[in-house]
Amino acid sequence: VSTSAFDVKKKRLQQQITQARASGKSVRLQKNASNLFRHRQKSQAFKIDVRDFNQVISIDAENRLADVEGMTTYEDLVAATLPHGLMPTVVPELKSITIGGAVAGIGIEATSFRYGLVHETVRELEVLLADGRTVICSPDQNSDLFYGFPNSYGTLGYALRAKVRLVPVQPFVLVTHQRFSQAKDFFAALKKACETNRSNGPVRFIDGVVFSKNEMYLNLARFISAPPVGVRPSDYTYRQIYYRSIQNKKHDVVTTRDYIWRWDTDWFWCSSHFGVQNPILRALAGRRLLRSTTYWKIRAAAARLGALFPKNDPSSRHESVVQDVEIPLDNAEKFLDFFQREIGIKPIWICPTRSVDPEKKFGLYAMNPEKLYINFGFWDVVKSTTPKPPGFYNKRIEVMTEKLGGKKSLYSTSFYSEETFWRLYNKKLYDQLKTTYDPDRYFRNLYQKAVQAR
Ligand SMILES: Cc1cc2nc3c(=O)[nH]c(=O)nc-3n(C[C@H](O)[C@H](O)[C@H](O)COP(=O)(O)OP(=O)(O)OC[C@H]3O[C@@H](n4cnc5c(N)ncnc54)[C@H](O)[C@@H]3O)c2cc1C
16 A cells, blocks of 8 residues: 555545534444444444555564554454564454554553553554544654543544554464462462563563463463474364363464464354354354454344343343453452452453553553553353342442552443543543644543443
């Protein structure tokens, strides 16, 4: 893609946004896929079509930088970088997550203990503002927007283009799964692995899975140039299921590409809801359909059908609890204990991360750079024996996350009061950014979008 092709598309989009404003309607992105788990209220919003902002513009292998359009999926970006022996520094686990979505939201993966969250690995953004202008932002230009963009979820502008840092890879990854039966030992080993490998050690990827109170695994992975003699790389893109292998194999070898997408085939473990962990259905589904976007589409269709039969009863015995929270390591054991007692979803994905920004400039999602945080990811429905008010379990998680000094990602449902929300997500800074970049308040604000689902 040449820069001029990008400019032509950009111009079209600028016209669309101007048209939308003139019509008095709000705007929404028209995309092929989403990984947002909030139910949005139906609206008459004007959809601006960003589907063709999905191209890798160039790979600068020497300087290890990719110049990409904002709605490029990580699947496409990884496919473009691997032939250069490079990968994006942090690749979120689901293939359809886009660069823009991961920077405007919060993106994390097993390399985050070294490099931080996705937005800390981006050098520059070109952002479409509410008045149709675009601005370049970086640490040196419009730096307030650059540092304020992460966790703004499209309420300050849309990233149309990004420069993403890359790191070298080797063709294969050797993974070791260490089992623990005590949370204390598990988090101690995780901390040690992060400290030892943070700047230089051989381990490049660290994550974990908690299967139950006394079965947890620390997964440490390193690059290797070839599988050890006599070892065939595993394949988790079809019949075999990655998360199950963690319990069964102490060591494993996969191609780097397959390692990067190890969680996508079964949407971590959520594919169980679609029956495709059954060997027969799995065989029938075939390699091509076993991917997170398939489950997403089925789920979206089911939700649409459900909407045809609204429930009369406001209290329910089922609550969807689909969340990621970051808790400081010192409190991780407490959070896990609370979670296992009061929520009970399993498995739980564990991923360490640390902010690499000593000045805490990413103000809408500020993390203490002195601390290692643990991301807890849990995605399921909690069933209770008695009806519960809406958001019963989610609210408990919100309260406990705050109490333990943590942060909650906003890609899913939130129940905060407006006051609590703005205390947690930096109202002062957000208002300043709105005044500078969207003074007419044309885009919805973060509370309206993340909590009120407007
Ligand atoms: C089950 C599940 C598991 C998840 N696990 C992980 C995980 O392990 N690691 C991880 O990193 N993330 C994870 N996520 C979260 C995901 O990264 C975020 O939801 C992310 O924002 C999705 O990006 P997207 O490109 O799919 O954007 P969308 O879902 O399309 O949009 C997300 C939000 O970002 C805004 N947005 C989208 N594109 C842009 C843009 N170019 N500029 C500005 N704003 C934009 C949209 O308006 C919207 O508010 C998970 C989500 C789910 C549902």
